[in-house]
Amino acid sequence: MDRKAHWEEVYRTKPRDSVSWYQPVPQASLDAIMRHGSNPAQSLIDIGGGASTLVAELAARGWRDLAVLDISAPALEVARAAMGAESARVDWIVADAANWQPARQYDIWHDRAVFHFLTDGAARAGYRAALMRGLAPGGLLVMATFALDGPEKCSGLPVQRYGPQELAATLGEGLGLLEHWHESHVTPRGGMQNFNWCVFRRVSG
Secondary structure: OOHHHHHHHHHHHOOHHHOOOOOOOOHHHHHHHHHOOOOOOOEEEEEOOOOOOHHHHHHHOOOOEEEEEEOOHHHHHHHHHHHHHHHHHEEEEEOOHHHOOOOOOEEEEEEOOOHHHOOOHHHHHHHHHHHHHHEEEEEEEEEEEEOOOOOOEEOOEEOOOOOHHHHHHHHOOOEEEEEEEEEEEEOOOOOEEEEEEEEEEEOOO
16 A cells, blocks of 8 residues: 555544544644744645644634645545634645645745655655755754654554654755754553654755
Protein backbone atom coordinates (compact mmCIF):
# COMPACT_ATOMS: atom_id res chain seq x y z
CA MET A 1 0.00 0.00 0.00
CA ASP A 2 1.45 3.41 -0.96
CA ARG A 3 1.51 6.43 1.36
CA LYS A 4 -1.63 7.98 -0.06
CA ALA A 5 -3.69 4.79 0.15
CA HIS A 6 -2.44 4.13 3.68
CA TRP A 7 -3.46 7.52 5.06
CA GLU A 8 -6.78 7.62 3.26
CA GLU A 9 -7.61 4.27 4.85
CA VAL A 10 -6.60 5.59 8.29
CA TYR A 11 -8.87 8.60 8.06
CA ARG A 12 -11.76 6.67 6.56
CA THR A 13 -11.74 4.10 9.35
CA LYS A 14 -10.65 5.92 12.53
CA PRO A 15 -12.36 8.80 14.35
CA ARG A 16 -10.42 12.05 14.40
CA ASP A 17 -9.80 11.97 18.14
CA SER A 18 -8.65 8.33 18.25
CA VAL A 19 -5.41 8.52 16.25
CA SER A 20 -2.28 8.54 18.39
CA TRP A 21 -1.07 11.98 17.32
CA TYR A 22 -4.36 13.79 18.02
CA GLN A 23 -4.32 16.88 20.26
CA PRO A 24 -7.51 18.76 21.20
CA VAL A 25 -5.39 21.94 21.31
CA PRO A 26 -1.94 21.93 19.62
CA GLN A 27 -0.40 24.01 22.39
CA ALA A 28 3.26 23.28 21.63
CA SER A 29 2.77 24.39 18.04
CA LEU A 30 0.87 27.53 18.99
CA ASP A 31 3.43 28.50 21.62
CA ALA A 32 6.36 28.00 19.22
CA ILE A 33 4.70 30.04 16.48
CA MET A 34 3.93 32.94 18.82
CA ARG A 35 7.27 32.81 20.66
CA HIS A 36 9.18 33.84 17.55
CA GLY A 37 7.27 37.00 16.80
CA SER A 38 4.69 35.59 14.42
CA ASN A 39 1.42 37.44 14.03
CA PRO A 40 -1.96 37.08 12.27
CA ALA A 41 -0.82 39.20 9.31
CA GLN A 42 1.54 36.41 8.27
CA SER A 43 0.89 33.32 6.17
CA LEU A 44 1.17 29.75 7.45
CA ILE A 45 0.97 26.30 5.92
CA ASP A 46 0.43 23.18 8.03
CA ILE A 47 2.12 20.25 6.31
CA GLY A 48 0.36 16.96 6.97
CA GLY A 49 -2.22 18.94 8.92
CA GLY A 50 -4.93 16.42 8.14
CA ALA A 51 -7.46 16.49 10.91
CA SER A 52 -5.32 18.74 13.16
CA THR A 53 -6.98 21.66 14.93
CA LEU A 54 -4.04 24.05 14.37
CA VAL A 55 -5.55 26.17 11.60
CA ALA A 56 -8.88 26.33 13.44
CA GLU A 57 -7.09 27.65 16.52
CA LEU A 58 -5.18 30.21 14.45
CA ALA A 59 -8.31 31.31 12.59
CA ALA A 60 -10.00 31.91 15.93
CA ARG A 61 -7.06 34.16 16.83
CA GLY A 62 -7.51 36.28 13.71
CA TRP A 63 -5.20 34.57 11.22
CA ARG A 64 -6.54 34.68 7.67
CA ASP A 65 -3.76 33.50 5.30
CA LEU A 66 -3.79 29.81 6.19
CA ALA A 67 -3.24 26.60 4.23
CA VAL A 68 -3.28 22.91 5.09
CA LEU A 69 -1.57 20.27 2.97
CA ASP A 70 -2.25 16.57 3.40
CA ILE A 71 -1.85 13.49 1.25
CA SER A 72 -5.29 12.32 2.40
CA ALA A 73 -8.41 14.04 1.08
CA PRO A 74 -10.59 12.39 3.78
CA ALA A 75 -8.36 13.89 6.48
CA LEU A 76 -8.85 17.38 5.06
CA GLU A 77 -12.59 16.85 4.84
CA VAL A 78 -12.69 16.04 8.56
CA ALA A 79 -10.88 19.27 9.43
CA ARG A 80 -12.92 21.31 6.96
CA ALA A 81 -16.21 20.02 8.36
CA ALA A 82 -15.12 20.73 11.94
CA MET A 83 -14.37 24.38 11.07
CA GLY A 84 -17.73 25.00 9.46
CA ALA A 85 -18.07 28.29 7.61
CA GLU A 86 -14.59 29.40 8.72
CA SER A 87 -13.10 26.65 6.53
CA ALA A 88 -13.73 28.83 3.46
CA ARG A 89 -10.84 31.03 4.63
CA VAL A 90 -8.35 28.13 4.43
CA ASP A 91 -6.58 26.81 1.33
CA TRP A 92 -6.97 23.01 1.49
CA ILE A 93 -4.30 21.24 -0.59
CA VAL A 94 -4.33 17.51 -1.36
CA ALA A 95 -0.71 16.61 -2.18
CA ASP A 96 2.27 14.51 -1.12
CA ALA A 97 4.79 16.87 0.49
CA ALA A 98 7.61 14.69 -0.83
CA ASN A 99 6.86 15.59 -4.45
CA TRP A 100 4.89 18.83 -4.19
CA GLN A 101 5.81 22.06 -5.98
CA PRO A 102 4.40 25.02 -4.01
CA ALA A 103 2.88 27.76 -6.13
CA ARG A 104 3.70 30.43 -3.53
CA GLN A 105 5.79 31.08 -0.43
CA TYR A 106 4.68 31.12 3.21
CA ASP A 107 6.03 32.95 6.24
CA ILE A 108 5.64 29.88 8.45
CA TRP A 109 5.94 26.20 7.53
CA HIS A 110 4.64 23.86 10.26
CA ASP A 111 5.09 20.09 10.26
CA ARG A 112 4.25 17.83 13.19
CA ALA A 113 3.17 14.84 11.14
CA VAL A 114 5.09 14.18 7.93
CA PHE A 115 8.86 14.35 7.91
CA HIS A 116 9.56 11.43 10.26
CA PHE A 117 7.57 9.13 7.94
CA LEU A 118 9.97 9.82 5.06
CA THR A 119 12.41 6.95 5.52
CA ASP A 120 14.15 7.05 2.13
CA GLY A 121 16.54 9.65 0.84
CA ALA A 122 14.62 10.46 -2.33
CA ALA A 123 11.47 11.33 -0.39
CA ARG A 124 13.43 13.51 2.02
CA ALA A 125 15.14 15.28 -0.88
CA GLY A 126 11.77 15.93 -2.49
CA TYR A 127 10.42 17.33 0.76
CA ARG A 128 13.43 19.65 1.17
CA ALA A 129 12.97 20.92 -2.39
CA ALA A 130 9.33 21.75 -1.60
CA LEU A 131 10.34 23.37 1.70
CA MET A 132 12.97 25.61 0.15
CA ARG A 133 10.59 26.60 -2.62
CA GLY A 134 7.65 27.22 -0.29
CA LEU A 135 9.26 28.90 2.74
CA ALA A 136 9.92 32.60 2.31
CA PRO A 137 13.42 33.96 3.02
CA GLY A 138 13.49 34.80 6.72
CA GLY A 139 10.53 32.49 7.24
CA LEU A 140 10.02 30.18 10.21
CA LEU A 141 10.07 26.38 10.09
CA VAL A 142 8.42 24.67 13.08
CA MET A 143 8.95 20.91 12.89
CA ALA A 144 8.31 18.01 15.24
CA THR A 145 9.60 14.51 14.60
CA PHE A 146 9.77 11.42 16.73
CA ALA A 147 12.75 11.78 19.06
CA LEU A 148 15.68 9.39 19.27
CA ASP A 149 13.87 7.71 22.17
CA GLY A 150 10.51 7.86 20.39
CA PRO A 151 8.56 5.05 18.73
CA GLU A 152 10.12 3.12 15.87
CA LYS A 153 6.74 2.79 14.14
CA CYS A 154 3.53 4.80 13.99
CA SER A 155 0.23 3.85 12.37
CA GLY A 156 1.87 0.61 11.25
CA LEU A 157 4.63 2.40 9.33
CA PRO A 158 8.36 2.66 10.12
CA VAL A 159 9.63 6.12 11.03
CA GLN A 160 12.96 7.93 11.07
CA ARG A 161 13.81 9.27 14.52
CA TYR A 162 15.82 12.47 15.05
CA GLY A 163 17.58 14.58 17.61
CA PRO A 164 18.02 18.30 16.89
CA GLN A 165 21.49 17.92 15.39
CA GLU A 166 20.43 15.00 13.21
CA LEU A 167 17.39 16.88 11.96
CA ALA A 168 19.41 20.03 11.20
CA ALA A 169 21.97 17.97 9.27
CA THR A 170 19.26 16.16 7.31
CA LEU A 171 17.42 19.33 6.35
CA GLY A 172 20.71 20.86 5.21
CA GLU A 173 21.99 24.35 4.53
CA GLY A 174 19.91 27.48 4.49
CA LEU A 175 18.14 26.88 7.80
CA GLY A 176 19.38 28.19 11.13
CA LEU A 177 18.31 26.31 14.26
CA LEU A 178 16.75 28.73 16.75
CA GLU A 179 15.61 26.37 19.48
CA HIS A 180 14.74 22.77 20.23
CA TRP A 181 13.04 20.81 22.98
CA HIS A 182 11.80 17.35 23.90
CA GLU A 183 8.08 16.64 24.38
CA SER A 184 6.35 13.57 25.80
CA HIS A 185 3.00 13.44 24.04
CA VAL A 186 0.21 11.50 25.74
CA THR A 187 -1.91 9.71 23.14
CA PRO A 188 -5.73 9.50 23.35
CA ARG A 189 -5.32 5.95 24.73
CA GLY A 190 -2.90 7.04 27.41
CA GLY A 191 0.32 5.94 25.73
CA MET A 192 3.47 8.03 25.48
CA GLN A 193 5.28 9.24 22.36
CA ASN A 194 8.50 11.25 22.64
CA PHE A 195 8.90 14.07 20.13
CA ASN A 196 11.85 16.22 19.08
CA TRP A 197 10.76 19.79 18.34
CA CYS A 198 12.93 22.19 16.36
CA VAL A 199 12.39 25.76 15.17
CA PHE A 200 14.49 27.02 12.26
CA ARG A 201 14.77 30.36 10.47
CA ARG A 202 15.42 30.36 6.73
CA VAL A 203 18.68 32.22 6.41
CA SER A 204 19.29 32.06 2.64
CA GLY A 205 17.32 33.16 -0.38
